[in-house]
Structure formats: C-alpha cells, structure tokens
Amino acid sequence: xxxxxITIFICFANLFAGAQVLNGTWRGKLTQGPGGxxxxxxxxxxxxxxxxxxxxxxxxxxxxxxxxKENFEGVYDIKTKAVTISETGVITFHIPPDCVPCIKKYSxxxxxxxxxQTLAGDWGGRMMNNQTPCPPGKITLxxxxxxxxxxIKVDTGVIRLDFYDNxxxxxxxxxxxxxxxxxxxxxxxxxxxxxxxxxxxxxxPEHEVIMIAENEGSIPPNTALLIVTAGxxxxxxxxxxxxxxxxxxxxxxxxxxxx
Numbered sequence: 001x002x003x004x005x006i007t008i009f010i011c012f013a014n015l016f017a018g019a020q021v022l023n024g025t026w027r028g029k030l031t032q033g034p035g036g037x038x039x040x041x042x043x044x045x046x047x048x049x050x051x052x053x054x055x056x057x058x059x060x061x062x063x064x065x066x067x068x069k070e071n072f073e074g075v076y077d078i079k080t081k082a083v084t085i086s087e088t089g090v091i092t093f094h095i096p097p098d099c100v101p102c103i104k105k106y107s108x109x110x111x112x113x114x115x116x117q118t119l120a121g122d123w124g125g126r127m128m129n130n131q132t133p134c135p136p137g138k139i140t141l142x143x144x145x146x147x148x149x150x151x152i153k154v155d156t157g158v159i160r161l162d163f164y165d166n167x168x169x170x171x172x173x174x175x176x177x178x179x180x181x182x183x184x185x186x187x188x189x190x191x192x193x194x195x196x197x198x199x200x201x202x203x204x205p206e207h208e209v210i211m212i213a214e215n216e217g218s219i220p221p222n223t224a225l226l227i228v229t230a231g232x233x234x235x236x237x238x239x240x241x242x243x244x245x246x247x248x249x250x251x252x253x254x255x256x257x258x259x
Contacts, residue, residue: 022049022076022083022110026119026141027148030060033135037099038062044149045072045085045119045141052076058087059149060101064210064249065180067149068093068101076110083108083119090128100127102134108141117143146238150250154200155257156231161196161209165189166225166238174224174239175212186214189224198252205254213239213246226250 026045032038044059054074061067069092074085085106093101104125111118124136165172169190176184178198187194198207213224228235228250239248 021112021117022047022054022119025144025147027144028119028139028141030123030139031137033137036102036135036137037096043139043141044147046147046149049076052078054083054085057091058104064148064247066095067249068095069149070101070103074106081110083110083121087125100129102127104134106139108139148239148248150237150248151253152228152230152235152250153253153255154230154233155255157199157201159198159200159207159252160229161198162193162227162229163189163195163211164191164193164225164227172224173214175214177210177212179207193227200252200254202254202256207252209250209252211239211248211250 024047026047028043029040030043031040042061044061045056046058047054047056052075054072054076056072058070058072059067060070068090070087070090072085072087074083076083083106085108087103087105089103090101095101102125104123106121106123108119108121111120119139119141121139122136123139125134126132127134161176163174163176163184172189173186174184174189174194175182175186176194176196178196183196184194198209200207211224211226224239226237226239226248228237230252237248237250239246
C-alpha cells in the first residue's frame with residue numbers, strides 16, 4: 001500500500017509539473033520562405049497553460065514599433081513533448097503598408113536541459129482576409145524571464161512612470177517615447193527616478209510607451225526598472241540590454257471603472 005501511494009503521488013507530481021512547464025514568455029526568431037514580408041523576424045509568445053490546453057498571445061515583430069499581435073490556442077502532449085498552436089485572429093498591428101498579417105499554425109517540440117528551455121519546429125498559415133497561403137518557415141523560441149511587450153489596463157486618469165537603475169548605479173542611460181514622441185533622451189538612471197505623468201481617459205484611451213536601453217555603463221548589461229503607479233495599483237517592469245531588441249513596449253489601455 002505504501003509503494004502504491006508513493007507511486008500515485010509521484011505520477012500526480014509529474015503531471016502537475018508538466019501542466020505548468022510552458023507557462024510564461026517565449027521569444028525567438030521566425031524564418032519565412034520567398035514572398036514573405038521579412039525573410040527573418042522576431043516572435044514572442046506569452047503562454048498560459050491549464051492541463052494540456054494552451055492559450056495566449058503572439059507578437060510578430062521587426063522591432064517593438066512594428067508588430068502584429070494575435071491570440072492563439074493549442075495543445076501540449078506531455079508524453080511526446082509536442083506542441084500544436086493555432087492563431088485565432090489578429091488583435092492589433094503596426095506594420096508597413098505593403099505587409100499583410102499572417103494567421104499561423106505551429107508544430108513544435110518542447111526541449112529542456114539544466115539551463116534552457118526551447119520550442120522549435122515548423123509553421124505555416126494563411127494571410128488575413130484573403131486566405132492566401134503564407135510562405136512557411138521555421139521557428140525557434142527560448143523561455144525568457146520577462147516580456148518586451150506589456151499591456152496594462154487602468155481606470156485612472158493619470159499614470160505615473162518612474163524609471164530606475166535596477167542594479168548597481170553605474171551610468172546606464174535610457175530614452176523614452178510616448179506615442180512616438182521623444183520625452184526622455186539619453187538620461188542617466190540613478191537612485192532618484194526619471195519620472196513622467198501620462199493622462200489617460202475615454203478621449204485618449206490608449207498610450208504606447210517605449211523604453212530603450214542605451215549604453216551599458218561600467219557594469220553591463222544596462223538594467224532598467226520601470227515602476228508604474230495607476231491609482232492604488234503598482235506594476236514593476238524590467239529591461240535589460242542583453243536582449244536583442246534592447247526595448248520594452250508598454251501599452252496602457254483605459255477601462256471605464258465599474259459603476
């Protein structure tokens with residue numbers, strides 16, 4: 001009886017671990033065959049996993065100012081480590097006028113070792129609206145500690161942004177844009193924050209803030225911390241210049257408070 005109980009416990013523990021293993025942010029590169037808008041570009045997947053079911057959002061981007069956001073759903077096979085994901089539609093996009101978003105399907109394999117986790121495989125799909133097949137390609141993703149795309153819903157009229165150096169004060173500098181307007185240029189991070197206030201309401205219900213890591217100071221990488229205060233809510237977002245993009249986009253969306 002004791003052995004049986006232990007075996008059942010181990011099985012449940014393994015199933016629980018497997019059910020959580022994909023949760024989080026995955027980022028990497030896509031290749032695309034001839035005829036696509038970009039032969040190589042970046043992708044970030046924000047995955048939520050419940051049992052074997054997968055949901056979440058993808059960001060396809062050349063940089064954080066040129067991107068397509070899509071929702072997806074899929075399935076994870078714990079035994080084979082196979083991951084099947086289908087995008088369900090485009091949510092928003094900012095891309096060149098001669099590019100058309102592609103609704104993609106992914107066939108991936110999950111692999112992990114002591115240091116890294118990867119998702120890699122093939123993708124194909126059809127263009128938004130006209131259903132023309134997209135030139136297919138390959139994809140490789142690595143699990144990351146944080147996202148470079150963030151959305152925060154707020155119900156307050158003023159948002160305060162405070163930027164700090166997230167490590168030892170060593171001369172790291174950043175620039176910041178709000179709705180494509182430069183509001184901070186090459187300013188040094190320190191103990192005293194670089195502070196901004198943004199007004200948001202039903203007349204201007206969305207704002208995009210981009211934080212750019214620049215020089216790495218005397219101790220690389222450049223590590224910036226953004227603390228967002230929206231009414232009685234606070235959020236902490238991080239940026240490190242050891243990422244390929246060295247940028248973080250935060251989209252604030254106004255939601256009318258409940259009556």
